[in-house]
Amino acid sequence: MNxxxxxxxxxxxxxxxxxxxxxxxxxxxxxxxLAVSPDKALNSFFPMPFQKHAHISVANEGKEKVGAxxxxxxxxxxxxxxxxxxxxFHAQYRQQxxxxxxxSDWASNGDAKVNDKKNLxxxxxxxxxEATGRGHxxxxxxxxxxxxxxxWGEGDDMFFVDGESLPSINGTGSEDYFLGAWDFGSHSFAxxxxxxxxxxxxxxxxxxxxxxxxxxxxxxxxxxxRATIEHGHANVRSDNFFSVAYWYQSEPHAAPPALPSVEAxxxxxYQVGGPGNAPAPR
Numbered sequence: 001m002n003x004x005x006x007x008x009x010x011x012x013x014x015x016x017x018x019x020x021x022x023x024x025x026x027x028x029x030x031x032x033x034l035a036v037s038p039d040k041a042l043n044s045f046f047p048m049p050f051q052k053h054a055h056i057s058v059a060n061e062g063k064e065k066v067g068a069x070x071x072x073x074x075x076x077x078x079x080x081x082x083x084x085x086x087x088x089f090h091a092q093y094r095q096q097x098x099x100x101x102x103x104s105d106w107a108s109n110g111d112a113k114v115n116d117k118k119n120l121x122x123x124x125x126x127x128x129x130e131a132t133g134r135g136h137x138x139x140x141x142x143x144x145x146x147x148x149x150x151x152w153g154e155g156d157d158m159f160f161v162d163g164e165s166l167p168s169i170n171g172t173g174s175e176d177y178f179l180g181a182w183d184f185g186s187h188s189f190a191x192x193x194x195x196x197x198x199x200x201x202x203x204x205x206x207x208x209x210x211x212x213x214x215x216x217x218x219x220x221x222x223x224x225x226r227a228t229i230e231h232g233h234a235n236v237r238s239d240n241f242f243s244v245a246y247w248y249q250s251e252p253h254a255a256p257p258a259l260p261s262v263e264a265x266x267x268x269x270y271q272v273g274g275p276g277n278a279p280a281p282r
Contacts, residue, residue, distance in 0.1 A: 001048070002055040003088050003251070012256055013093035013244045014265060015058060019044065020197075022143020022242040023207050023267045029190035029197035033139070033213055033246070046246065048089040049082055061262045087135050087248035092256050094243055095265065096126055098147050099231035101238035104273025109150050109233060117234035122158040122167060124235045125228035128245040135249025136220040137227055139193075139213035142243040145267045149203045149276030151183045152239050155230025162223040169219065174229060178210045204276035205269060213246075238272035 001011035016024065019042040020034050028036050035043040048054070056073070060066050102124070106114050119125075128140050137159070144152050153174030158167035171177045175184055179194035188199040193213045200206030219225070227245060231237045242265075271278045 003050040004053050008255060010088055010253060011091040012259055013091055017093055017242060017244050018091060020141035020211050022209050023145055027197055029195060031211060032192040032215055046089055049086050051082055088251055089248055090253060091244055091246045092129055094127060095260060097240040098238045098270045098272050099126055099241055101236050107275055109154050114233055114236050119234040122228050125158060126231050126241050127228050128243050129227040131247060131249055132224045132254040133249045134222050135247055136218035137225055137247045138215060138218050139246045140243055141211040143209040145240040146204050146206045147239050147270050147272045147277055148237055148274040151202050152237060154233040157229045159219055160226040161221050178212050
């Protein structure tokens with residue numbers, strides 16, 4: 001999606017991931033800004049203001065022809081121009097397959113060498129978003145394909161606002177950021193602002209999809225924002241992460257990272273070592 005003639009897209013993401021369907025898996029859920037309905041109905045309710053021109057394009061990068069593609073776009077034409085400081089909608093896809101854990105020599109999340117590891121500055125965190133300009137962060141959808149056994153969500157969310165070296169927002173665990181608790185138990189859930197509509201078992205090969213929207217509590221920034229999360233406590237785990245971050249900001253925006261190739265985006269297990277995984281290749 002490009003607004004008002006910009007050459008660099010403000011929104012670029014695989015269509016399934018944009019609607020929270022990571023890992024190529026179709027499931028139903030309802031949130032306030034995104035909803036997936038039967039059958040193959042993908043719905044977005046994010047406001048997307050523009051002054052003069054909007055360009056929305058979809059590309060088929062698969063090997064098979066798409067026989068039917070339908071869409072409906074609702075818009076409102078205003079009698080007067082929008083305020084000059086109106087912020088533009090943005091969304092950005094990222095992935096790390098696999099995330100690079102700092103060791104494969106561990107057996108459980110409770111190991112002392114894991115629990116005692118410190119990560120205060122977010123080094124090597126998984127990055128949801130790096131933005132420059134003025135705006136506010138409004139949420140993220142994320143999917144995880146585990147390469148290792150155990151709970152993937154001991155990692156803390158960390159937000160670095162306006163060039164901070166230490167995060168002004170530092171969470172207490174992934175399940176807490178996504179507003180569940182205790183590994184979500186054995187339950188999936190989907191509410192207006194948060195959910196885990198897919199909750200896998202805690203072993204290699206399991207799949208989970210989660211989301212969190214800050215519609216009533218956006219995270220503002222005036223110069224820059226780096227939104228991240230640890231992959232396991234202090235980044236010990238080497239699972240596969242796929243995400244789309246959503247935010248509003250003034251233009252121009254920073255150049256987005258290159259969209260990975262179709263082949264690179266296909267979810268697959270990797271030999272990374274650690275619990276439940278074959279030894280890492282040398």
